[in-house]
Amino acid sequence: MCKAYEPIYHYIDEIYVQQVVFEKRPDSDNVSIFGYYDNTMGQSLKRVDYFCNFSLLTDLLIAAKEDGELVINAITEKLNEQAEECPVIIDVENMFGMPLKIEEIILKIYKPMKENENGEMKEDEDNSYIIDTIESKDIFEKRKCYAENLRAKMVDYFNILENSYLQYLRLLQLEESKEKARRMAGLKNELLFKMAKAHYQIINEKK
Helix, strand or coil: CCCCCCCCEEEEEEEEEEEEEECCCCCCCEEEEEEEEECCCCCCEEEEEEEEEHHHHHHHHHCCHHHHHHHHHHHHHHHHCCCCCCCEEEEHHHHHCCCEEEEEEEEEEECCEEECCCCCEEECCCCEEEEEEEEEHHHHHHHHHHHHHHHHHHHHHHHHHHHHHHHHHHHHHCCCCHHHHHHHCCCCCHHHHHHHHHHHHHHHHHC
16 A cells, blocks of 8 residues: 655646546546647657646636637537547547647646655656646736745844844843843843744754
């Protein structure tokens, strides 16, 4: 039995869809997307397979606007057909004469992992990924920028705490009382003082 593992996430900002494959079963929500991605050299498209549920597939196709709507309609028609077809294959490349490129999105993906003979969890070598989430590139960039601003603010706050604690130590060297030194350094609040002290200890342990 494979051990639980934490996925190693990757982020991509475009996807080329060749085929969409699924089974018409009430108990199955899984979809396979056979497609490509553009390599860094820009010479050719490289084969890659993605796996997700119908909800994520719908979000992905909505991002493709009119072309995506055509694929959604093709999927809907297949689902409404009485004839059994297993698996159902939507040949997207044949519909448009080329793979459907979907961009301006950010896909959070990861590779499945398996336990090797040494009991270690390793990523599959197959060029396949599971799609974890999808969001618009604009929203992703705004959220990323917001998070970076928060991190920058936190750095500033800890710098202030560090300077305050250094001032506290200097005041102690001048033989001020601990209570007065804390007050003069702006560390009268017990929580602030403990945070400043802990931060100072962490910084100096690294040196």
